[in-house]
Amino acid sequence: MASSLVMAGCGEPAAEASASVDPYASESQSLDEGVANERRIIVYQTTSLQLYTVDKKGKDVLLAQRSGVPMVSPDGRQVAYAKLPDTWNAGDPVEHAELHVFDSKSGKSERLTRGHDDAEPIWTPDGRNLLFQSTRRTGMASLWKVRVGGNGLEQVTNEGLVRNAAGYIPNPVSSTEAQWAPTERRIIVYSTTSLTNGDVRVIDFDRQLDVEKSYSLGQGYSPRWTEQGTVVFSQNNGGQVTFVEVSVD
Incomplete structure (x- = not known):
């Protein structure tokens, strides 16, 4: 099973862990009462788009049979990803996708959205919210926001607009x-x-x-x-x- 993995130190360039890698892992450090505490989250995605994490015992744990690109939170403790249908293949249109967040401390994933085509999550710098893309929610490709935990779901761009109308904002x-x-x-x-x-x-x-x-x-x-x-x-x-x-x- 081919896979990709990289570890990134906080404020330093990524260091390759194999000959062919993609940036799907993060390592960071913080000080707590004068003691250096290492926080590390490792996720990797196979060529078949399976998403795995590595737990504290070094065991591979499957997060999703198919997923979009995982995005590590600013503090390095969580990973947001769009969970795709198990039968989805690269190149297929994304008609169904749900946002999930995996927390390294609890070792659990939480579903934030459901029933639409929610994909391409972007963390806000404070790590409290996610921006994401959806078309099926309104029929218009737009950015939406949701708080980590699943509350505060709101449309951010193109509300009530048609494509190319004045004020229309294209997605990344x-x-x-x-x-x-x-x-x-x-x-x-x-x-x-x-x-x-x-x-x-x-x-x-x-x-x-x-x-x-x-x-x-x-x-x-x-x-x-x-x-x-x-x-x-x-x-x-x-x-x-x-x-x-x-x-x-």
């Missing part, structure tokens, strides 16, 4: 493409495409995770924040790739 191409700003932790940047020109967008949220403003930074892909708070992204111009740096208000 995937949860891994969305990045929170390093200084202002209520702003995300993302692209609507991967490895080809699409819309590079910014969403500015208030403290309740409601949208204050959203706008485009231009056409491109693979945006990332810099330490200075600017955004750098790639742009394909007739086969030539250039890099664009933009200030974000």
Whole structure:
């Protein structure tokens, strides 16, 4: 059974654990009353999209027969993932998916949503909420939010709109493409495409995770924040790739 695994130290680059790895694990440390306490969560996904965790005894525990990309919480203690039907295969449309959160301390998974196509979870920087994508809930591809524990489910973008109407906000191409700003932790940047020109967008949220403003930074892909708070992204111009740096208000 082929699989992928990586461990990431808090504030340090990821270290490979095998010849072919993907970033589905996290390690972090904190101080409690002057004593260093290590917190570690390890999850990995096989090539058939089975999702496993490794418990405290080093035993592999199956979390889902099929799942989307697992997203580790900011404190490294939890993993959010979209649980797909057991018969789902890569390339199939996602018509049914439910959000789950696995907690390393309790060793249990909790279902947050059900009955729709809820996928692509994104942790908020405080680790208290998740943003996710759904189309079937309203018939419009939109971002939604839910608190860890399953309360506070609300639509965040495109409420009452039709596609391409004024105010319409396209979804990120995937949860891994969305990045929170390093200084202002209520702003995300993302692209609507991967490895080809699409819309590079910014969403500015208030403290309740409601949208204050959203706008485009231009056409491109693979945006990332810099330490200075600017955004750098790639742009394909007739086969030539250039890099664009933009200030974000």
